[in-house]
Amino acid sequence: MDDSISVTQVDVAIVGAGPIGLCFANALSRHGVSSVLIDRQSRSAMVEPASDGREIALTRAAQQILDKLGVWSRVEPAERARMRAAKVFDGQSLFAMEIAPGASRNEPLGCLVPNQVIRRAAYAALPAGSMDAGEILWRDEQQIKRFEANDAEVDITLAGGERLQASLLVAADSRFSTTRRAMGIPAHTYQHGQHMLVCRMHHEEPHDQTAWEWFGYGQTLALLPVDTHCSSLVLTLSPAEMEKQLSLSDEDFDADITRRFGGRLGAMRRVAAPHRYPLVSVYAERFVGHRQALIGDAAVGMHPVTAHGFNLGLQGLSRLADLIGEARARGQDIASPTLLARYQREQRLATAPLFAATLAIVGLYTDDRTPARWLRKAVLRAGEVAWPARRLIASHLTRSIG
Ligand SMILES: Cc1cc2nc3c(=O)[nH]c(=O)nc-3n(C[C@H](O)[C@H](O)[C@H](O)COP(=O)(O)OP(=O)(O)OC[C@H]3O[C@@H](n4cnc5c(N)ncnc54)[C@H](O)[C@@H]3O)c2cc1C
Numbered sequence: 320m321d322d323s324i325s326v327t328q329v330d331v332a333i334v335g336a337g338p339i340g341l342c343f344a345n346a347l348s349r350h351g352v353s354s355v356l357i358d359r360q361s362r363s364a365m366v367e368p369a370s371d372g373r374e375i376a377l378t379r380a381a382q383q384i385l386d387k388l389g390v391w392s393r394v395e396p397a398e399r400a401r402m403r404a405a406k407v408f409d410g411q412s413l414f415a416m417e418i419a420p421g422a423s424r425n426e427p428l429g430c431l432v433p434n435q436v437i438r439r440a441a442y443a444a445l446p447a448g449s450m451d452a453g454e455i456l457w458r459d460e461q462q463i464k465r466f467e468a469n470d471a472e473v474d475i476t477l478a479g480g481e482r483l484q485a486s487l488l489v490a491a492d493s494r495f496s497t498t499r500r501a502m503g504i505p506a507h508t509y510q511h512g513q514h515m516l517v518c519r520m521h522h523e524e525p526h527d528q529t530a531w532e533w534f535g536y537g538q539t540l541a542l543l544p545v546d547t548h549c550s551s552l553v554l555t556l557s558p559a560e561m562e563k564q565l566s567l568s569d570e571d572f573d574a575d576i577t578r579r580f581g582g583r584l585g586a587m588r589r590v591a592a593p594h595r596y597p598l599v600s601v602y603a604e605r606f607v608g609h610r611q612a613l614i615g616d617a618a619v620g621m622h623p624v625t626a627h628g629f630n631l632g633l634q635g636l637s638r639l640a641d642l643i644g645e646a647r648a649r650g651q652d653i654a655s656p657t658l659l660a661r662y663q664r665e666q667r668l669a670t671a672p673l674f675a676a677t678l679a680i681v682g683l684y685t686d687d688r689t690p691a692r693w694l695r696k697a698v699l700r701a702g703e704v705a706w707p708a709r710r711l712i713a714s715h716l717t718r719s720i721g
Contacts, residue, residue, distance in 0.1 A: 494620025523585025
């Protein structure tokens with residue numbers, strides 16, 4: 320590299336200023352650790368992010384992390400939808416397994432917040448660190464061209480030609496992370512061969528603050544409660560079926576969705592533009608490299624059916640930021656192999672079982688052959704009978720940290 324070009328020094332370089340990258344920079348700043356956020360989007364797009372149709376179900380532990388980072392207080396009460404319980408249906412059967420917190424706990428199962436609101440609040444909550452401690456620099460509308468890690472730091476060259484030097488390079492650039500690939504970290508990738516459509520629907524009947532997950536044959540449907548007569552529709556279909564669905568007129572679309580839900584919530588009407596996501600799950604083979612780490616979807620890109628991607632990403636960034644903060648306080652290297660190995664060990668333990676369980680659920684509920692149909696009915700009945708099993712799921716969703 321040409322040493323005559325001026326070089327910006329920073330503790331941590333973060334590629335990707337999505338909700339995870341933003342919260343990570345925030346957490347580092349609170350530990351007096353400086354960072355630079357590199358994103359190909361413009362900052363104006365982050366101040367007021369566009370809607371992407373996602374409603375994020377947040378666990379209590381996630382809400383606590385957001386609270387610590389000053390993000391939660393920037394989410395207006397009207398932007399938080401309480402989820403009292405969840406019902407899981409199979410096929411045309413009216414039988415449902417209901418998941419709710421224990422009767423003694425007068426608390427919701429979870430809380431739903433639009434992703435665009437989380438992104439807006441995460442940006443607004445970034446602390447203004449001082450020049451010597453916890454400063455957050457920005458390189459928006461930028462990408463990394465190349466990087467090289469040596470014993471003491473990572474040398475980074477941006478597409479615009481600027482050079483940066485950081486003790487640690489962190490990839491937070493989505494499940495399709497190009498930085499992860501450039502780090503030489505392979506990932507297990509599962510193409511589910513299905514597309515997911517999300518959009519808000521108005522319905523005649525109230526939803527009683529209950530989320531519905533409905534595994535029909537050839538389709539998976541979910542409704543997430545937003546307002547008394549408004550829910551977020553989540554529809555999973557094959558790419559060809561999705562193409563047909565999106566070509567329907569507004570009227571036909573509404574009639575079709577009302578029919579798919581068997582009229583259980585009365586007539587339904589679309590009230591926001593639909594967004595479509597090809598379903599791909601990703602689990603990186605390693606979460607760390609030499610002075611390198613992966614966080615958020617770049618490390619674990621969950622299938623949305625169990626609503627855990629962002630929740631797990633928050634736990635991970637908070638774990639890594641705390642380890643870095645402790646090392647800084649002791650005057651140690653913030654990217655030592657021991658520190659990174661510990662982050663990897665703990666984060667894999669926290670994510671691998673849920674990732675595997677989610678893949679198993681997706682496999683079971685998208686397989687319409689007869690044995691799978693029997694098995695899922697049995698699983699639902701067993702779950703309904705086995706109170707401890709349901710309590711376990713509910714307590715996982717409502718568990719606090721610490
Ligand atoms: C339909 C749907 C519903 C979901 N529901 C839930 C839920 O209920 N609960 C839950 O916990 N999770 C949910 N998730 C998952 C959650 O949305 C993700 O886990 C979360 O958005 C991951 O955040 P991230 O910052 O890691 O990545 P992203 O949000 O993908 O952000 C990546 C950032 O990196 C930037 N970037 C990308 N490539 C580059 C590059 N080469 N150079 C520079 N910048 C780059 C992008 O511009 C973007 O700003 C859902 C996901 C979907 C699709």
